[in-house]
Amino acid sequence: MSVFYITTPIYYPNARPHIGHAYTTVFADTLARYHRMIGDDTFFLTGTDEHGLKLQRAAEKKGVDPKTFVDEMVVYYKEYWKLLNISYDWFIRTTDDYHVHTVEKMISELHRKGLLYKDRYSGWYCASCEKYYSETEYEVVDDKPHCPIHKKPLEWLEEETYYFKLSEYRDFMLDVLEKTEIVYPKSYAVEVANRLKKEGLRDVSIARPKERVSWGVELPFDREYTVYVWFDALLNYISAIGYPDDLQRFNHYWPAAHHVIGKDILWFHTVIWFSVLKALDIPLPKKVLVHAFLVNRGIKMGKSAGNVISIEYMVDRYGVDGTRYILMRLMNMAKDVDVTQELFDNVYNTELADVYGNLIRRVGVLVKRKLKGRLEPTSVEQGIAEAIENALDSYSKEMERFDVSRALGTAIELLRKGNAYVNETKPWQQSDPSKSLYTLAELIRAATVMLHPVIPSTTSRTAESFGFPITTPKELRLGENGYTVKESPILFKKTG
């Protein structure tokens, strides 16, 4: 039995999750469900990143302490993931004791190894925000940097901080990016590698003075500082599976680690994360799966752009499974996908309602009407049997290449063949349509199994209605089991 460990980024709970978070999370969930289905020992992790200045601020604004604030916010994440049927095995919060413990131990370890040093940090600072702004963040007015929020001039400020010797890992990183297949799709690895070659690697500040950022993990060796959030956050992937206290558990899952991330946080999950792991003598994860974004009229969805599609809206219109299906069917790791309601409606109506739902309905009705709901095992039409085997085969290949959209495409293609087969054999005219309908039931079973990781509630309903188990797509054993069709449900109501 293989092991499969999959993670999402841990989300920053300063606002409720939207469809972008769902995109990432449903993708991870789909892969987790697929691996459970084929029998892998699967561990699926998600959670929240609860430290840092932004949360400190948000809490202050509401007049509550940060912990109270994140305690409230984290409920939303859990509720949304429950709504979307996210089958996580563990929900980590970076404020959890065991995680803080890991952070303290690891930062001390870096310190002990001499990989940290104290030095001056300087940059453009906004006193109102109490925050530094990078060159890409601030606005230039009259040749001078200004705060993008307060529109006031920034002041050049210096403070003491701790640096991590990231620069020592340049060659290591280049090797990893150019010679391994960890970063997927590969084009993202090339992007980072080119940037490394061109710009090199600078050491990175890993702490903040406590007077400025109090909401974080204190440096064990200098209580005047808190650990900067990215370091804190990245460690969730190992603290959640027992590092460093439960090495048996850690060693079991870690070699199978797959990090799902959006392309915006690629740099952190390659250069910084890999270097930290190397520094701690921990092997690298197996894969970093990077995806592009859903965009709305060409603009990345986000609060500031005001073009966010809410999870509620999607679920209201398409149901939970419909939402999950649409997201996964449109999933594209390499490039952004411009989405519209018309596109969503189209995918939902044609593929789920017309192709899948309607086939279930018509075959169900025929079996009940012509054969009193009972199908004994018999031979499967050869052409269809071959189509099923081919589809299952491609499906597994695509899923294992993390191409969920194409995997779904193979299921839909098979279902279209099913609909064509109904038209060809006209079971309603046959005196004994057993073979046709049994063939169709087997096709439906195969397609249902294929769709199961993405639309688990619906496929369970289909399996229940037709009386078959959801098993691994690797061993479907065609022609062995009969069916008792209890009902022929309408699975998806058309919309639009």
Add this chain to the structure above:
RNA sequence: AGCGGGGUAGGGUAGCCUGGCAGCCCGCGGGGCUCAUAACCCCGAGGUCGGUGGUUCAAAUCCACCCCCCGCUACCA
């Protein structure tokens, strides 16, 4: 500017690595079916495969140059 991705019928895309009749989905036109969620099936129209030049018996596919679009460019999850 550099780097990465992309420019294929009205829209969305596959194919490009490993040259050889340009495939699929939506939409559109016609036909069939009547088991089914006005669903399903079949047929058809529609393409200078961004441009120019080159390699080749043959180029969407390889090479060169150019144009256009998107993204990334470090402390921002």
